[in-house]
Amino acid sequence: MARGRFQVVCCGMAGVLAVEAQTAHAFPRHSHEQFGVGLIERGAQRSLSGRGVVEAGAGDLITVNPGEVHDGSPIGDAGRTWRMLYFDPSLIAETACDVHEGRMRTCEFVHPVLRDDTPVEAFRALYQALTAPAAERTELRRDETLAVLVDRLLRERPSDDVPAAPAAIRIAREVIDDNPAASVTLAELAHASGLSRYQVVRGFSRAFGLTPHTYLVQRRIDLARHLITGGMPLADAAAASGFADQSHMTRHFVRRFGFPPGALAAAA
Secondary structure, three states, X not given: OOOOEEEEEOOOOOOEEEEEEEEOOOEEEEOOOOEEEEEEEEEEEXXXXXXXXXXXXXXXXXXXXXXXXXXXXXXXXXXXEEEEEEEOHHHHHHHHHHHOOOOOOOEEEOOOEEOOHHHHHHHHHHHXXXXXXXXXXXXXXXXXXXXXXXXXXEEEOOOOOOOOOOHHHHHHHHHHHHOOOOOOOHHHHHHHHOOOHHHHHHXXXXXXXXXXXXXXXXXXXXXXXXXXXXXXXHHHHHHHOOOOOHHHHHHHHHHHHOOOHHHHHHHO
16 A cells, blocks of 8 residues: 555646545655645544644644645554645635735645634535536535635735745755756756855755755656646656656656646546
C-alpha cells in the first residue's frame, strides 16, 4: 500500500480539482499553486505546515495555502483515506471578496487542521455538489456551500505577517521562475544573486523551505499541470516543462501528488 489508490474526480466547476486517496504514501516536501481543503475519512497523518508539525485524524479537515511547503506521512501502518478539493486562488479571492463584501484583501487558511461540524458539513456538501453526475449538479447548492466553507476557513493575513526573503535569494528564485523549463546550475544562481553557491542553498532553504533544485522541479510540475489541463499531450507537456521525457515527469508527479499526470488529463 505504498501508493495505494488515487483518483482524480471529474469536477463540475472551473478552477477546482477533486482528488480521492487511500494510501500509506509518505509525501516529500512540496507545495501547490492552489488552496487545498480536505477531509480525513479514515486513519491519521502527521505533516509539516506553515504553522509547524500537525496531526490530523478521521473527521478532521486539513488545509493548505498556495505556496505553503508541507509534507505528509501516515500515523500507523494502515495509511489514511481522504478527499481533497484544490481551488485556484482567483476563485477563492472572488468568493472571499463576495463573502466579506470587498473588505478582505489578502487571505489564508489559518488552521492546517480543524475539527468543526459546520465547515466539515459544508465541505461534504460542496464535494458532493461538485462531483455529482452532471444531471444532478446545481449551481445554487454548489455556490452556497462554497461561500459557507470560505467564510469559516479564511482569515485576512496582515501584510507584514510573512517576513520577506532576502533580496539576493529572491533574485535566485526569479531566475528559476522566469523559465522553469530551462536548465540552470547552482553556479548560475550564485552569480545572479551575488552569493556563494552554499549561501544560495542555505538561504533558499531558509526562506522558502525547499532547496533550489526541489523548487525547480516543483515549478516544472506546476508548469506541466497547466499545460496538461489546457489539453497538451503528456509527452509534449513533459518536454515543454523541462523534464527528460514523459516517464521522468510521471515519476515526479506520483512522488509529490500520489497520482500520475494521465489521471489529471483524463479528469480535465
